[in-house]
Amino acid sequence: MIDLKFLRENPDAVRESQRYRGEDPELVDALLAADEQRRGAIQVADELRSEQKALGKRIGQASPEERPAILKGADELKARVRAAEELQKSAEAKVTELQYKISNVVAGAPPGGEDDYVVLEHVGTPTEFDFEPKDHLELGESLGLIDVKRGTKVGGARFYYLTGDGAFLQLAMLMVAAQKAREHGFSLMIPPVLVRPEIMAGTGFLGSHAEEVYYLERDDLYLVGTSEVALAGYHKDEIIDLSAGPLKYAGWSSCFRREAGSYGKDTRGIVRVHQFDKLEMFVYAKPEDAEDIHQRLLALEKEMLAAIEVPYRVIDTAAGDLGSSAARKFDTEAWIPTQQAYRELTSTSNCTTFQARRLSTRYRDENGKTQVAATLNGTLATTRWLVAILENHQQADGSVIVPQALRPLVGKDILRPASKEA
Structure with a gap:
């Protein structure tokens, strides 16, 4: 499985490796895009979880009169967190799928096919x-x-x-x-x-x-x-x-x-x-x-x-x-x-x-x-x-x-x- 950090820092090297192998270099761009979506999904999910944690503290400190409105908001936030986590899970699965399609990065091997040794x-x-x-x-x-x-x-x-x-x-x-x-x-x-x-x-x-x-x-x-x-x-x-x-x-x-x-x-x-x-x-x-x-x-x-x-x-x-x-x-x-x-x-x-x-x-x-x-x-x-x-x-x-x-x-x-x- 290719290292995502290496991919982000050296996309041209991975594309060249794919071409050397006779494989699809466009997979590199697809994986980069999927990785960006994954990181965005993680950030959204993390922010919503932080918001949910802060809201939990407010519930504990709220007066009886304020509590019903805050609880309603908590239920809505819980649904948003659940949706964000599902999106994160889906984005991570897409990244893994594409990672498994890209071969290891060639290191020193000559380009070409079976007869180009x-x-x-x-x-x-x-x-x-x-x-x-x-x-x-x-x-x-x-x-x-x-x-x-x-x-x-x-x-x-x-x-x-x-x-x-x-x-x-x-x-x-x-x-x-x-x-x-x-x-x-x-x-x-x-x-x-x-x-x-x-x-x-x-x-x-x-x-x-x-x-x-x-x-x-x-x-x-x-x-x-x-x-x-x-x-x-x-x-x-x-x-x-x-x-x-x-x-x-x-x-x-x-x-x-x-x-x-x-x-x-x-x-x-x-x-x-x-x-x-x-x-x-x-x-x-x-x-x-x-x-x-x-x-x-x-x-x-x-x-x-x-x-x-x-x-x-x-x-x-x-x-x-x-x-x-x-x-x-x-x-x-x-x-x-x-x-x-x-x-x-x-x-x-x-x-x-x-x-x-x-x-x-x-x-x-x-x-x-x-x-x-x-x-x-x-x-x-x-x-x-x-x-x-x-x-x-x-x-x-x-x-x-x-x-x-x-x-x-x-x-x-x-x-x-x-x-x-x-």
């Missing part, structure tokens, strides 16, 4: 082979790691089973990520995957992304598409203690996405699926520390990509491709040999005070005054990483070398077709 860094060189490489699904099926056919039979399109060493490969990857998170001061959590509407709305996922979210109408609950949602709601309506530094959590959960509007895209394998597991970093911080923390989250993601030994690049996501809550987002994209392209594996977003303002998560500054916290998030490992691991580490005989960091937990150095197992 800026490449910040390449790490490693694209993997090349002296044989025709197989894609991740062909490898996964031949090695007994992935079963899409039975996943489709049981759950429908874009569901799958991770089987045998495939399950161990994912668990190893997530466990290495969990250990890395703990080493860097994150508290590991396994959060709920079902959340209330106010939590989902508070994180910004019920606006333009609503079609991506699974909704259980009978229970009025949503399935999370990322544990960011549950972690953002963890301190809802609380004043948290940031005096010793930011609060850092790492959420390990299954995630669910409808993938609405993506029909025909990445339908093969496990690139774009309805259910996957993920380890998500989430940080509550003072706003002035958010940019530095954002860089630290990106550095942790790069450490994890180094651990799985795949070439990748880092991009600065364009404003039009940001989620509504993000002011800036960096994606890391791994090279996928059979697609001859980089594909997203992780992202990290600085949401500034946007989510915490909606969820009323505050902290006390050095003067004891309550302030709205900043929130940030970043992915440290997820199921899609298996695509990059399998394709980049394959060998001519159809086997796959297990990255060194994962071997102790997978229990093998090389994954081989069943017929070639030693």
Whole structure:
């Protein structure tokens, strides 16, 4: 939710942000007008309440002869107060409605849409082979790691089973990520995957992304598409203690996405699926520390990509491709040999005070005054990483070398077709 004080003082910046995102800048003027009406309604209601309080004192001091006339006036004033309070309530609701329609103010992201990102860094060189490489699904099926056919039979399109060493490969990857998170001061959590509407709305996922979210109408609950949602709601309506530094959590959960509007895209394998597991970093911080923390989250993601030994690049996501809550987002994209392209594996977003303002998560500054916290998030490992691991580490005989960091937990150095197992 946008800060009204910032909006009043910097309307042009918010309009520019809306244009950068490809969203409606006229919402800014509508919100400014609604805010002015709200403040006017509050002033009228406050003045009438003061008048009513003063009249109450007069009633107590009035003579028996004066009292009937004053009481009649009090009844009329009471009706005016009630009407003014209803008008105030309506004006405040309009402001909130418009606040929820305006995305976070872009901070440093390039303007434009999905294809207008800026490449910040390449790490490693694209993997090349002296044989025709197989894609991740062909490898996964031949090695007994992935079963899409039975996943489709049981759950429908874009569901799958991770089987045998495939399950161990994912668990190893997530466990290495969990250990890395703990080493860097994150508290590991396994959060709920079902959340209330106010939590989902508070994180910004019920606006333009609503079609991506699974909704259980009978229970009025949503399935999370990322544990960011549950972690953002963890301190809802609380004043948290940031005096010793930011609060850092790492959420390990299954995630669910409808993938609405993506029909025909990445339908093969496990690139774009309805259910996957993920380890998500989430940080509550003072706003002035958010940019530095954002860089630290990106550095942790790069450490994890180094651990799985795949070439990748880092991009600065364009404003039009940001989620509504993000002011800036960096994606890391791994090279996928059979697609001859980089594909997203992780992202990290600085949401500034946007989510915490909606969820009323505050902290006390050095003067004891309550302030709205900043929130940030970043992915440290997820199921899609298996695509990059399998394709980049394959060998001519159809086997796959297990990255060194994962071997102790997978229990093998090389994954081989069943017929070639030693």
